[in-house]
Amino acid sequence: MKLTSNDGLSVRRLPRLASFSSHMLLDGHGKVASTSQERRDMHPYFGTWPYNVGDQFVGLAIARLLNFEEFFSIDHGASQRDFDLINSECDIFVIRGSNFIYPGFFATKMTINLLRKIKIPIVYIGAGIQYPLGEKPYLLREDIDSLKYIHDSCVSCSVRGHRAAELLNKWGIHNVRVTGCPTIVYGLKPSIQVQKPSWDHVGWTVTDMNTKPDLKRGQFAWMKQLQDKAGKFSVIVQGGEVVLQEYIFARDGIATDRRADTAISPTLLKCRREVKSVEKLAKSVAYYYRDTAPQVVQAMLDNSFFSNSISEYRRFLRTLSVIFGTRLHGNLMGLSQGKPTVFAFHDERLKDMCELMKVPTVNLMDAQDNIELDQFDWAPFEGAYQEIYAGFISFLDENDLAHNLTKVSEPTAEPSIINATAMNSN
Helix, strand or coil, X not given: CEEEXXXXXXXXXXXXXXXXXXXXXXXXXXXXXXCHHHHCCEECCCEECCCCCHHHHHHHHHHHHECXXXXXXXXXXXXXXXXXXXXXXXXXXXXXXXXXXXXXXXXXXXXXXXXXXXXXXXXXXXXXXXXXXXXXXXXXXXXXXXXXXXXXXXXXXXXXXXXXHHHHHHCCCCCEEECCCHHHHCCCCCCCCCCCCCCCEEEEECCCCCCCHHHHHHHHHHHHHHHHHCCEEEEECCCCCHHHHHHHHHHHCCCCCEEEEEEXXXXXXXXXXXCCCHHHHHHHHHHHCCCCCHHHHHHHHHHCECCCCHXXXXXXXXXXXXXXXXXXXXXXXXXXXXXXXXXXXXXHHHHHHHHHHCCCEEECCCCCCCCCHHHCCCHHHHHHXXXXXXXHHHHHHHCCCCECCCCCCCCCCCCCCXXXXXXXXX
């Protein structure tokens, strides 16, 4: 953003940004509830069950990417007066990318009526599709209305993979940039050299598949095969695994006991203590995961990890010698630190990202007892990452978003900044 000083010279100032509440984090922690109704049934540190820290990974990654001195954080239900202040004071409204390119998200959670309150450019960063593996992506008319309003307001928005760009292009939205997920550039490094893998300490980023029996069996089979080869096998929890999370809280002393809260008034809670013993919670874990091998359950009890602190997550992932698993952001946080990571894809979201990043993958439904680490090659990812990094720079520059990425050299091409129209015409 440029301003003109009294002597007629142009000086550059950092942009003033706005974002929805909790979409842009600076300290790794989410929105703090202000009333007793909002705090009801919430853990004093972690929020509402089930705790999923993946969105915090993305939010903090975007906050690290962008360079700004201040931003406004506004609730969806804010008054028009508050939105008018945003429109007069801010340059750009930033939306944290999530898996919101799916039918009905914009029809119910980010409607055209809400977005029309924003008169400044709206830029979302790193949005992804969310469809079962093999399902053809589609959107509702209401979704398209909201997406077109956003894209008509700005130079461009960024999506995580080519399938998202192709879907938007079909509806006439062409100012789409394929950048991948911001989590992968969390380290702000122009290149990543992946370490050599070993079986010393294997980590599996787990997803709760209890409502998807085939995927659940596939995940358990992979965990069993990998544990058989590992010197040490750890299970990394990220979100949705309520039974395992509650056990880890008690085991590690993160929480004293479970709280059951009753709101007396908007500013007063009555909190009942529900005593939870580690032994009883361990039995709950064993029962919930009874469909897997006993040694995998034991790994969950002994070596599982969960934290709401992103720094703790990154620190733990650095102790692993190789990472496998189904969680996008847990895997990306390891890969961003050069940890050899293999993605077990099970939906179109993961498949889309894996193809863009050229990372090693395995099919969740095809566990192999003869798997060897030398069958995986991270050199293609190292090359793709440099293109992704350069793509983020180009995307942020064209939207006049100051950032903290370093230009190593001027790229002759921008392969990760893709105009969907040109892509589909080839």
